[in-house]
Amino acid sequence: MTTRHPPLEHLLAAVLQVGVWIGSALIALGMSCAWLGRSWGVSPVLSSHITIAGIALLILLPVLRVILMGLAFYRQRDLPFSALALCVLAIITLAAFLGMQLR
Amino acid sequence: MASGIFIVPVLTLFGGLGFRTAVAASIVSVIACSSASAAPFLRNGVTNIRLALVLEVATTLGALTGVLLTGSLPVPVLYLLFAAVLAVSAWQMMARRNKGARTDELADPRDWSSQLQLHSGYPDPGSGYRRSYVVRRLPGGLALMYGAGVLSALLGIGSGVLKIPAMDTVLQLPLKVSSATSNFMIGVTAAASGAAYFFLGDIDPKIAGPVALGSVLGALLGARLLMAISARWLRILFVVTLVALGVQMLLAAAGVGPTRHLV
Numbered sequence: 536m537t538t539r540h541p542p543l544e545h546l547l548a549a550v551l552q553v554g555v556w557i558g559s560a561l562i563a564l565g566m567s568c569a570w571l572g573r574s575w576g577v578s579p580v581l582s583s584h585i586t587i588a589g590i591a592l593l594i595l596l597p598v599l600r601v602i603l604m605g606l607a608f609y610r611q612r613d614l615p616f617s618a619l620a621l622c623v624l625a626i627i628t629l630a631a632f633l634g635m636q637l638r
Numbered sequence: 639m640a641s642g643i644f645i646v647p648v649l650t651l652f653g654g655l656g657f658r659t660a661v662a663a664s665i666v667s668v669i670a671c672s673s674a675s676a677a678p679f680l681r682n683g684v685t686n687i688r689l690a691l692v693l694e695v696a697t698t699l700g701a702l703t704g705v706l707l708t709g710s711l712p713v714p715v716l717y718l719l720f721a722a723v724l725a726v727s728a729w730q731m732m733a734r735r736n737k738g739a740r741t742d743e744l745a746d747p748r749d750w751s752s753q754l755q756l757h758s759g760y761p762d763p764g765s766g767y768r769r770s771y772v773v774r775r776l777p778g779g780l781a782l783m784y785g786a787g788v789l790s791a792l793l794g795i796g797s798g799v800l801k802i803p804a805m806d807t808v809l810q811l812p813l814k815v816s817s818a819t820s821n822f823m824i825g826v827t828a829a830a831s832g833a834a835y836f837f838l839g840d841i842d843p844k845i846a847g848p849v850a851l852g853s854v855l856g857a858l859l860g861a862r863l864l865m866a867i868s869a870r871w872l873r874i875l876f877v878v879t880l881v882a883l884g885v886q887m888l889l890a891a892a893g894v895g896p897t898r899h900l901v
Contacts, residue, residue: 544687548680551673551825558670559854562847569844586843593670593850594832597825604691615754619691623826626698630705630830634837637709 543607547600554596561589598627642668642796643727645849646720647883651890655845657713662840664794665832667853672796672825674857679818682761686815689756689773690823696780697827700787705834708792716792717891723789724884726799728877750776760815771812779809783823791831796824 565586568577605620642664649660679685708716746752751773759768773779782804786797798820805816835841 540687541683544680544683544685547687548677551680552677555670555674555854559851562851565843566847566851583843586847587841590666590841590843590846590850591836593666593673594829594836596673597669597829598833601691601694601826604687616688616691619695623691623694623698626695626702627826627830627833630698630702631833631837633702633705634834637705637834638838 540607540611543604546607547603550600550603551596554592554599558589558592558596561592562586563589565589598624601627642671642794642853643724643798644879644883645853646794647724647887649845649849651883651886657716658708658835658840659842659845661708661792661794662832662835662838663842663846663849665791665828665835666841666846667850668790668794668796668828669825669832670850670854671857672821672823672828674854676818676822676825679822683768684760684814684818685822686756686758686773686811686819687822688754688758689809689811690819690826692754692756692776693780693783693819694823694826696783697787697790697823698830700784700789701791701827701830702787702834703784704788704791705831707788711792714891714893717887719789720793721884721887721891723793723795723799724880724887728880728884730799730802731873731877731880744772758815760812769812771815772810774810775808779804782808787827787830790824790827791834796820796828 562585565582565584565588568575568582568585569579572579572582601620601623605617605624608614608616608620645664645667646657646660649655649663650657653660655663676685680687751757754776756773756776757771758773759770761767762769782800786800786804789795789800790797801820801824802816805811805820806813809816811819832841
């Protein structure tokens with residue numbers, strides 16, 4: 536037996552592809568602002584924040600795709616797999632929480 | 639492939655950065671590369687997304703353990719571990735990868751993989767048909783994947799060193815499915831440790847930004863560039879680089895060499 540989810544696979548491909556472009560563009564913009572900030576009138580803090588936003592988006596992309604997978608499996612009444620997605624999300628949240636606590 | 643394994647040695651040995659800063663920067667680029675190269679495999683139906691989700695429970699748990707361990711392990715031990723991973727990677731590169739899949743075998747309807755409907759198929763360019771395959775020994779695969787998650791979080795790598803035996807030998811996936819699925823999974827694995835390092839304040843945007851951007855460009859252009867070089871020379875180049883970096887990391891673990899920042 537083979538199990539595939541073509542519409543979901545295409546959605547995930549598009550989200551990851553577009554997300555990487557936006558994240559990379561933000562990082563490139565932040566870096567350019569840091570280099571040319573003074574002549575552009577951009578503060579170093581703002582350029583650093585733009586770069587951090589790009590990095591945060593890159594980290595969030597895989598999390599977003601797990602959410603999309605969980606929702607798609609839920610709509611297909613595939614409850615064990617939506618529970619697995621929820622489980623992965625819970626572990627990632629726990630890791631983020633751990634980071635905050637250990638700081 | 640496997641570019642993540644070079645980032646930490648280069649940043650620590652030649653960039654003079656602390657181990658944690660280098661690992662955090664490398665983790666961001668591992669995530670970026672995973673997302674940047676996932677699309678074509680997803681569209682062609684090579685990636686087994688059901689199997690990926692099951693294995694991600696183990697890899698993210700591993701990453702969580704890695705984050706917990708990272709504060710308690712002395713940095714020289716981490717250098718030593720990294721040197722060992724580089725050595726095993728070099729050995730794996732020399733050895734032929736196990737072809738793994740025997741596509742005509744029947745699945746055991748009582749095992750975990752059958753219960754979770756993990757068996758799937760992949761497009762075979764030769765015949766134009768989808769070849770079906772069976773996923774073997776899931777518990778063993780989960781155990782190795784947990785280890786891969788720990789290593790990934792500790793060392794900022796994609797952990798091909800454990801994923802290759804897990805996917806090819808234990809789960810017995812076809813090579814293409816194994817590569818596509820493990821690449822897809824590592825993004826989520828690294829997102830768990832990446833989120834922790836983000837809130838720990840280990841991610842320095844001045845380092846992680848350019849490294850991530852360079853890796854995405856490398857992932858997109860590198861694949862085309864690599865086609866121009868013969869596979870044999872590429873393999874030799876990789877092995878020599880891995881061994882050279884491994885020796886340097888070993889020296890760093892012993893406190894010899896250019897590493898000024900053993901923090």
